[in-house]
Amino acid sequence: MSIGSFYKTSASSGPITIQPSTADLKAFTDFAQLVPKAAANAQRRAINKTLGWLRTHLAREVGRKEGIAMRAVRQRLRAYSVKAGSTQGKLWFGLNPIEASRTGRARQTASGVSVGRRRYKGAFYKKVYGNRPDIWIRTASKQFNARDYPESDISAAAGVSSGWIAENDNRFPLAKAKVAIEDARSLFDSWARRADERLLLILKQELNFELQKYLRRNAG
Known part of the structure; x- marks a missing residue:
């Protein structure tokens, strides 16, 4: 069962995984069965856009909290986009001192x-x-x-x-x-939850975009 976005830290990094929860996936099951490629494209774009959003906002908050230039924090954040056949995107955050x-x-x-x-x-x-x-x-x-x-x-x-x-x-x-930026660990839980909310919002937008394309293509 998919639990949605989550994070797991190690001694030197804190990757956050972005993925839809089981409840969210049910919202477009019928559409995915009808046009699976369109649904997969919508999901991939939604996850990748959420990764970009999370990278920007997490860098901004860590920079503000630690008194570090945002560009320096962004260098420690590496986004791994969704690959073909996958439903997960990851944001890696290096926690070694800057x-x-x-x-x-x-x-x-x-x-x-x-x-x-x-x-x-x-x-x-x-x-x-x-x-x-x-x-x-x-x-x-x-x-x-x-x-x-x-x-x-x-x-x-x-x-x-x-x-x-x-x-x-x-x-x-x-x-x-x-x-030292070890204190940034305390931000991961709250931002993983926000990423879940953001992913659902963007996923609805992307599915609607694909649905409108499908309806226009099959009109008349």
């Missing part, structure tokens, strides 16, 4: 780096690893606070370790500023 430099416009100040509503005292905005600048701090700095740098592993030589990814070289140990 580099702070991607959450807004980073500004170097005399006391550190600011980006959005966040301030990183003692940090600097510079290209150190990779091909783009990021927000870094020397772990020996008195202003270093591990809570502002989640998933940055500080070498044992520095005297501090958070048990995650190394961001240092032989010259000096560094930590990269990142923003």
Whole structure:
């Protein structure tokens, strides 16, 4: 039995599955038997449109809740459209921390780096690893606070370790500023329910579109 849209989270992601419930499917059973291809097309378009709607609105709410630019959140949301013969579409959401430099416009100040509503005292905005600048701090700095740098592993030589990814070289140990988005999990349940409502609305519109085409084609 189809229970409708639902979500299931793991340690690093939170996919939301979009699909019609059994009760919703009964609403167009007769039409589907009459013109199954038209009904399948309507259902596919409805699910794919709901995925796009959910991606936009979930990115907006997570961005507002966490103080992150919407474009940065959208990069963590990946929609998988309905494939032929399937009645499910998925929206994948990566939950690993986001580099702070991607959450807004980073500004170097005399006391550190600011980006959005966040301030990183003692940090600097510079290209150190990779091909783009990021927000870094020397772990020996008195202003270093591990809570502002989640998933940055500080070498044992520095005297501090958070048990995650190394961001240092032989010259000096560094930590990269990142923003944890674990709290976004709390939004999945409510948005899965909203997606169910949205899917039913769009499904009715798409079925009506297909029905009108069918009636016009067979008029007279």
